Every structure is written in C-alpha cells, then in structure tokens.
Amino acid sequence: MKQLGDIAGVFAYLSLLTVGGGMAAFPELKTLTVDTYHWVTFPEMLHFYSLGQLAPGPNMMMVASIGAVVAGIPGALVALIAFFLPTGILTFVIGRVWTHLATWRWRPAIQAGLGSVSVGLVLAGAIIMGRGALTTVLYAALAIVVFLLLWKTKINPAYPIVASGVIGLVAHYL
Amino acid sequence: MSDDERTWEGEPRPSLRRIFWVFLVMGATSLGGGVVGYLRTGLVTRNRWLDDVTFVELLSISQTLPGLNATNMSILVGDRLRGGWGALLATLGMCLPGATLMTAAAFAYGVGGDSPASKAFLHGIAAGAVGLIVVVMVQLGSRVLKTIADYVFVLATAAAVAGFHVSVPYALIVAGIIAIWWHRPREGKVYHPTTDKPQIGERHHE
Numbered sequence: 001m002k003q004l005g006d007i008a009g010v011f012a013y014l015s016l017l018t019v020g021g022g023m024a025a026f027p028e029l030k031t032l033t034v035d036t037y038h039w040v041t042f043p044e045m046l047h048f049y050s051l052g053q054l055a056p057g058p059n060m061m062m063v064a065s066i067g068a069v070v071a072g073i074p075g076a077l078v079a080l081i082a083f084f085l086p087t088g089i090l091t092f093v094i095g096r097v098w099t100h101l102a103t104w105r106w107r108p109a110i111q112a113g114l115g116s117v118s119v120g121l122v123l124a125g126a127i128i129m130g131r132g133a134l135t136t137v138l139y140a141a142l143a144i145v146v147f148l149l150l151w152k153t154k155i156n157p158a159y160p161i162v163a164s165g166v167i168g169l170v171a172h173y174l
Numbered sequence: 175m176s177d178d179e180r181t182w183e184g185e186p187r188p189s190l191r192r193i194f195w196v197f198l199v200m201g202a203t204s205l206g207g208g209v210v211g212y213l214r215t216g217l218v219t220r221n222r223w224l225d226d227v228t229f230v231e232l233l234s235i236s237q238t239l240p241g242l243n244a245t246n247m248s249i250l251v252g253d254r255l256r257g258g259w260g261a262l263l264a265t266l267g268m269c270l271p272g273a274t275l276m277t278a279a280a281f282a283y284g285v286g287g288d289s290p291a292s293k294a295f296l297h298g299i300a301a302g303a304v305g306l307i308v309v310v311m312v313q314l315g316s317r318v319l320k321t322i323a324d325y326v327f328v329l330a331t332a333a334a335v336a337g338f339h340v341s342v343p344y345a346l347i348v349a350g351i352i353a354i355w356w357h358r359p360r361e362g363k364v365y366h367p368t369t370d371k372p373q374i375g376e377r378h379h380e
Contacts, residue, residue, distance in 0.1 A: 168298020
C-alpha cells in the first residue's frame with residue numbers, strides 16, 4: 001500500500017509539471033524515479049521513455065511501465081490515474097471558462113511567457129536524456145540523423161527510431 | 175432534432191459509444207506520436223465534429239495548460255460533444271491502447287530486458303528518441319520564441335535545471351513569473367492572435 005501511495009504522489013506531482021508537453025516533466029521524472037525512490041535505473045527509465053515514444057497515443061504512457069515495475073497491474077493503474085487526473089480536471093474546468101478568458105489582457109502574456117519557459121524545460125530534458133543515451137559517437141550520430149530526417153521530412157518518427165534500435169543491435173554484434 | 179443535438183458543424187451529435195470508439199481508434203493507430211495530426215484527421219476531416227478554427231483554438235488551450243496535448247484535446251473535444259462523460263470516455267479511448275502496450279512492455283522487460291541484445295536495441299532507440307525530442311523543441315521554439323529575451327528565458331531555464339539541478343517547480347515558477355511579467359500587457363501593445371497559433375503539421379510532444 002505504501003508503494004501505491006508513493007506512486008500516486010510522484011505521478012500526481014509530475015502531472016502538474018507537464019507544461020507544454022510531457023518532456024517538461026522529464027528532469028523531475030528522472031530525479032524521483034531513479035535517484036529518490038530507486039524504482040528503476042537511469043538506463044531502464046530511458047528505455048521505457050523511448051519505447052513510449054513509439055507506442056500509440058499520448059507518448060507519456062511509460063508512466064504505466066514504471067508503475068507496473070514497482071507494483072504490477074495495480075501500480076500501472078495508480079500511476080496512470082495519478083498522472084492524468086489532476087491536469088485532466090484542470091483542463092476540464094478551464095476549458096469551460098475559457099471563452100471568458102479569451103479577451104483577458106494577461107492571456108497573451110501568460111502564453112508567451114510559459115511558452116519560452118516550456119521550451120527551456122524541454123531543452124533541459126533533452127540534455128539530461130542525451131547524457132544517458134548518447135554515450136558513444138555512434139549513438140550521437142544516430143540522434144543527429146534522426147533529428148535531420150524528422151526536421152526535413154514528414155516521415156513517421158517510428159521508422160527512424162526503430163531503425164536506430166536495429167543499428168544499435170547490429171553494432172553490438174560487430 | 176433540436177439544436178442541442180447538433181455539433182457546431184450541424185452534424186448530429188455523436189453517441190458516447192461512438193466518441194469512445196473514434197478516440198480508441200486514434201489512440202491505437204497513432205504509432206510514433208503525431209497524435210495532433212491523427213486528431214485533426216479523425217475529428218475535423220472524417221467525422222466533421224469540429225471545424226478547423228475550433229480545432230486550432232482547442233489545441234492552443236491544450237498547449238497552454240499543463241497536461242499532455244493528446245489527453246487535453248480528448249477532454250476538451252469530449253466535453254464539447256457530450257459533456258463530462260464525453261470527456262471521460264474520449265480520454266479513456268485515447269489512453270487505453272498505449273497504456274496496455276506499455277504495461278505489457280514492463281512485464282516483457284522484466285523477462286528479457288537484461289540481455290545484452292535487447293539493451294543494445296533499446297539504447298539505439300533512446301538515441302533516436304533524443305533526435306525526436308530536439309525536433310519537437312526546435313519546432314515549438316520557432317513558433318513561440320520571438321525576441322532575444324525569449325531565448326534568454328529558454329537558456330536560463332535549461333541551465334538552471336540541467337546544469338545546476340534546480341528542481342523543475344522552482345524553475346517553472348521563478349522563470350515563469352519573470353517571463354510573464356516581461357510580456358505583460360502594456361499600453362499601445364498590439365496583440366496578433368494569429369501568429370502564435372499551433373501549426374497542425376508541427377511535430378508535438380503529446
């Protein structure tokens with residue numbers, strides 16, 4: 001029960017940090033699940049996070065993986081509910097009053113201000129993730145090629161990301 | 175049929191079962207992310223539950239509020255179609271396939287995740303995912319960053335969190351307040367609401 005309570009607390013807290021997308025919560029996700037609670041190692045967390053990018057639907061469903069590692073199916077359910085309920089209720093309520101906020105003079109200031117801060121949080125997440133994932137020249141090169149492909153073409157991200165996995169596998173056996 | 179039973183596009187209002195099914199299909203088919211593109215195809219093009227203007231407006235709310243774009247969109251669209259139950263069933267449909275897969279992935283990982291081969295494969299996938307995150311950042315940044323000050327806020331936030339281990343809530347609150355104050359409404363400042371709208375073809379992190 002203690003573990004389920006911890007899972008609920010951690011993911012409800014992370015949920016509120018996902019300003020501008022799930023990546024904004026990445027630094028804190030790493031701190032809590034790896035360093036504070038030792039639920040997963042950093043490589044394990046990276047693996048789940050990256051698999052989550054491939055899975056259909058919202059790409060933070062990896063919270064279910066961490067919940068499941070800690071406490072099986074109940075852990076996965078608690079992690080999902082904790083991660084989606086607080087912001088879900090907030091969005092539901094704000095969505096209903098939004099038309100009243102549409103002409104609020106602070107609205108563009110909040111959108112512009114939070115916009116740049118959320119880009120900063122995504123950059124921080126990318127740096128922390130890069131420290132763990134880009135350990136050799138090969139992996140750094142893979143990240144650059146995937147970046148260029150996704151930036152310049154409309155290809156589905158799943159293809160180059162799975163291809164990076166296959167190249168990692170081939171390199172392992174060479 | 176009364177006006178209450180019609181969507182803004184004049185189509186009949188969908189049943190809860192239909193809402194759940196349409197979001198379940200989008201939740202199951204949007205492999206590799208890009209849920210926003212699937213949402214637009216499913217909601218605007220195929221079912222005509224929303225027009226493009228409303229879609230972009232809801233997407234803009236989704237991106238401003240905390241929470242993932244895909245689930246925020248499910249809540250906002252579900253609520254507009256069928257109230258609270260519509261919001262709940264749309265979100266469940268959107269999340270169910272991915273949640274099931276990632277729970278299964280955790281058990282599979284427990285069985286075979288420690289082998290050197292699967293580690294090498296997953297390490298490659300992680301490297302590719304870094305490339306994806308950077309693209310998402312560049313595309314988001316090219317839309318929301320307009321002045322030198324905005325870039326300063328980005329670098330200061332990233333340096334605080336990734337370099338000096340400042341926890342995210344502190345960084346978010348301090349940098350957020352300063353950045354919002356910087357952009358505060360002033361006399362004579364003209365707001366162009368069309369320039370900061372999210373682009374549908376953009377790669378998002380949902």
